[in-house]
Amino acid sequence: MAQALKVENVSFNYGEKRALKGVNFALEKGRFCALLGPNGAGKSTLFSLLTRLFVTREGRIEVAGFDLAKNPRKALSRMGVVFQQPTLDLDMTVARNMSYFAALHGLAGREAQRRIDEALDRLDMRARAGEKARALNGGHRRRMEIARALVHQPEVLLLDEPTVGLDTASRRAITDHVHDLAGGGLTVFWATHLVDEIWPQDDCIVLHRGEVLIHDKAATVAGDRPLIDAFIDMTGSETAA
Amino acid sequence: MRPWITSMNAIVGRESSRFLSQRSRFFAALVRPLVWLVVFAAGFRAALGLSIIPPYQTYITYEVYIVPGLCGMIQLFNGMQSSLSLVYDQEMGSMRLLLTSPLPRWWLLLCKLFAGVAVSLLQVYVFLAIAAAMGITMTPLGYLYALPSLVITGLMLGALGLLFSSTIKQLENFAGVMNFVIFPMFFLSSALYPLWKMAESSSLLRDICAVNPFTHAVELIRFSLYGALNLPALGIVTGAFVVFFLLALWGYDPARGLMRRRGGA
Secondary structure (H helix, E strand, O other), X not given: OOEEEEXXXXXXXXXXXXXXXXXXXXXXXXXXXXXXXXXXXOHHHHHHHHOOOOOOOOOEEEEOOEEOOOOHHXXXXXXXXXXXXXXXOOOOXXXXXXXXXXXXXXXXXXXXXXXXXXXXXXXXXHHHOOOEHHHOOHHHHHHHHHHHHHOOOOOEEEEEOOOOOOOHHHHHHHHHHHHHHHHOOOEEEEEEOOHXXXXXXXXXXXXXXXXXXXXXXXXXXXXXXXXXXHHHHHHXXXXXX | OHHHHHHHHHHHHHHHHHHHHOHHHHHHHHHHHHHHHHHHHHHHHHHOOOOOOOOOOOOOOHHHHHHHHHHHHHHHHHHHHHHHHHHHHHHHOHHHHHHOOOOOHHHHHHHHHHHHHHHXXXXXXXXXXXXXXXXXXXXXXXHHHHHHHHHXXXXXXXXXXXXXXXXXXXXXXXXXXHHHHHHHHHHOOXXXXXXXXXXXXXXXXXXXXXXXXXXXXXXXXXXXXXXXXXXXXXXXXHHHHHHHHHHHHHHHOOOOOHHHHHOOO
């Protein structure tokens, strides 16, 4: 099976503090992989490295077969990103937010419009296209950000704790939507510290203090007990719900 | 090439419509130079005698003298305002969207600069129109000749703002930029008084004014508004733009720059 995302021996320091230590994993195409870790485990640092906001000299990252350091433009063009912090322009309509993003990927005109409509349809958001982002509730804003991350038809979708601050129903809806996307052939890498967002058949990487503790199917990671218990045993964390 | 132009159009269009929708910002941007023109110039008119210096061919009133400097002031404030909005974008996270685009980072930041220039051109020409309505006019072709000068001066001041945005950690620190950058740059220049006048009181201050790139931006605008080209000023402004932009790119480089030390965009 081809690999959509490959991380080899990646380490990163903030000054003296080691944030990531020799992180290694590879994701197969079309899989949903959860990056599970308590707060401060290094998830956001890893996301910054995957999206090239940070660069490290230690290790190598490959996206859809393209080395992120050697071929960043090709690698980034195959990646869709939803950051933990919202990145919407609240004073623009949903459609304008989408077309601005499409333009940052060099898409304009009919082709951009077709892809925007398609992405909004996938997330059931087309009816809201004319509304200002400010008028949307938290769940719909998140959905819109996910739709936006799909406009350039990426092969890998990265989401950094995308359900933070949402109510239970919205969290559930977004988690279900994104699992469906993975079922459609997209590779999804979903960082979270909430185990109820992970399905038993998902891949699961447990990151703790900058190191990968285990990478396997969520059901295997859990063993014969609930995943939350296995996670707390591994990390000593009490934050997972 | 098309994706590059598409991204430029989108970034310039977004900043322009953002500016036009913020009426209070538009209003403030115009009131500031107009207060200088109407109040400050009226007071100084009597106190300050100006001799004939290029590009002027006759005696001029003080109001006429300071118009190019106020055009520069609009661009200076606009450059810093753009810098402020970049710091805000970094705090709010929307900068990440820009920096994770597959287009080269230098191009995206250049697009941001052009977006700032477009906004400043709008302000400058509305200001010049109001000044003309008050009877302070330039040569007709000067308004056209000033356009490329205003683009390069706007780029230079925008690049300086970009450089600051890569070093300023929080919005709160922006007040320091006002005190230590905008005001010294403006007052230690030929915007309000010619350099020979400054030399009368202090030759050191005159020398500081002479090395201030903002002085050369003002002179470039002044000469072009009268249909003349100030080649040394053009050279210095272009050189300063290149230096500021390269330093800003260094600041935004994820491998070497300051972003890493700050902990992200």
